[in-house]
Amino acid sequence: MSRENVEKLLAHLESWTRGWGPGAWQRGEMDLSLFDSDVAYEDMNLPDHLGETYHGHEGVVRAAERWTESFEWMSVELEEIVDAGDHLLSFHRWRAKAQHTGIEIDEPLVYRWIFRDGRVTYFCSLGPGEGLVLYNDRAHARLDGGAAPDADAAESDTRAVVEGAWSRFTERPVESSDLDAGRFEPVFAEFYAPDVEWSMRVAGWLGSDTYRGHAGMHDLFADWFGTFAEVAFEIQRIEVAGRRAATVLTQRGLTPTGPPVEWRYGVVNDVRDGRIVCVEVHGSPESALARLQRSD
Numbered sequence: 001m002s003r004e005n006v007e008k009l010l011a012h013l014e015s016w017t018r019g020w021g022p023g024a025w026q027r028g029e030m031d032l033s034l035f036d037s038d039v040a041y042e043d044m045n046l047p048d049h050l051g052e053t054y055h056g057h058e059g060v061v062r063a064a065e066r067w068t069e070s071f072e073w074m075s076v077e078l079e080e081i082v083d084a085g086d087h088l089l090s091f092h093r094w095r096a097k098a099q100h101t102g103i104e105i106d107e108p109l110v111y112r113w114i115f116r117d118g119r120v121t122y123f124c125s126l127g128p129g130e131g132l133v134l135y136n137d138r139a140h141a142r143l144d145g146g147a148a149p150d151a152d153a154a155e156s157d158t159r160a161v162v163e164g165a166w167s168r169f170t171e172r173p174v175e176s177s178d179l180d181a182g183r184f185e186p187v188f189a190e191f192y193a194p195d196v197e198w199s200m201r202v203a204g205w206l207g208s209d210t211y212r213g214h215a216g217m218h219d220l221f222a223d224w225f226g227t228f229a230e231v232a233f234e235i236q237r238i239e240v241a242g243r244r245a246a247t248v249l250t251q252r253g254l255t256p257t258g259p260p261v262e263w264r265y266g267v268v269n270d271v272r273d274g275r276i277v278c279v280e281v282h283g284s285p286e287s288a289l290a291r292l293q294r295s296d
Contacts, residue, residue, distance in 0.1 A: 005115045006081055008034060009088055013078045032057050035120050042124035071096040076109065088113040126241075155240045158271045162245040165191035165269075165276060166235060173232040179221050188214040193275040202265070202283040228253040228261075236264070236285075239292055245269045246292040248285040268292060 012034045041054045041063050054063040068074060074096040082089040094109040114122040168187045178184065198211040198220055207223035210216075225231055236248040246268050253261045266288020270278035282288040 005118065006083060006088060008118065009090065009113060009120075010078075010081055013081075013090060013092075032060065035060060036116065039120055040122045042122075070099055072099050072102075073097050086114070088115075154242055157274065158243050158245050158269075159238060159240050161191060161271050161274060161276060162238060162240075162247065162269050166233070166238075166247065166249075169233045170235060173230045174225055174228075175230050176225060176228060179218065179225060184217075184221065185214075188217055191276055192217065193272070193277045196275075196277055196279065198279045198281070200281050201287070202281055227255065229256050230254040239289060241292050243271050244292055245271070246288045248288065266291075 012031060035057060037056060039056065039060060041060050043052050043054070043063060043066075054060060074094070077093045077095070079091045079093060082091070090111045090113065092109040092111070094105065094107050096105045097103070098105070110126045112124050112126060113120055165187060168184070168191075174183075192214065195213055196217065198216065200207065200209055200211075200220075207220065211220040231251060231253045234250045234252070236250060238248075239246045246266055248264070248266050251263045251265070253263075255261065264285060266282045266285040268278075268280040268282065268288050268291045269276045280288070280291060282291065
């Protein structure tokens with residue numbers, strides 16, 4: 001990322017220190033000139049709008065209005081801009097007072113910014129989970145006198161592990177005989193920790209709520225695939241936040257006697273030391289993506 005983009009973002013963010021309030025963007029207190037006309041903003045902080053994406057200058061204004069309308073006053077103080085290679089990270093202290101409850105907020109806030117030809121084409125407010133991890137990593141690095149850990153490297157490792165695990169299920173449809181034939185044992189050993197834990201957060205699931213270890217995975221797949229003659233998986237998207245990834249996928253199953261069954265859902269993986277240590281299967285993509293942003 002060029003130094004020029006860092007300076008542009010710094011100049012833009014200085015306007016944030018003057019405080020946010022109703023109508024601030026329309027009054028020109030916060031400049032829109034840094035944003036590309038097709039800019040996209042993804043909100044990962046406000047629970048009511050989690051994961052919602054806004055497009056263009058009008059979308060950015062609408063997103064800002066949604067932020068400000070809930071608060072009596074708000075200020076966003078810039079602490080630092082970090083050049084992360086293909087994007088910038090800005091670290092802030094967010095202070096606000098809720099409009100109706102009077103609750104006062106004093107929290108860290110982190111944004112990711114992507115530029116093209118000197119304009120911001122995409123930015124997002126990182127959710128409490130990933131944002132807090134980056135904020136704390138940076139703080140610890142400063143105390144140790146070193147540089148902040150490479151968050152991109154952690155995310156790259158996480159994505160590689162999750163994509164590698166999924167590739168064994170998407171390379172061809174899973175047949176009911178595959179489990180007994182030992183097709184998945186190499187997958188277990190390569191990508192899943194020996195004490196991996198699977199949680200099934202799916203309404204109507206008839207098996208166990210929790211499966212543990214490689215033996216538990218064998219039981220899970222027997223419960224899962226046993227009712228199908230064939231199951232095919234199609235990955236729609238993989239979102240990564242630090243050491244956690246959420247996969248949105250479509251599953252199509254052929255039953256021995258009934259019609260084909262199609263299901264779109266989400267799976268959340270936690271990765272440690274190059275292995276998946278925790279898996280949560282959610283009944284909807286929205287639930288999985290929301291879980292991605294929580295640090296608990």
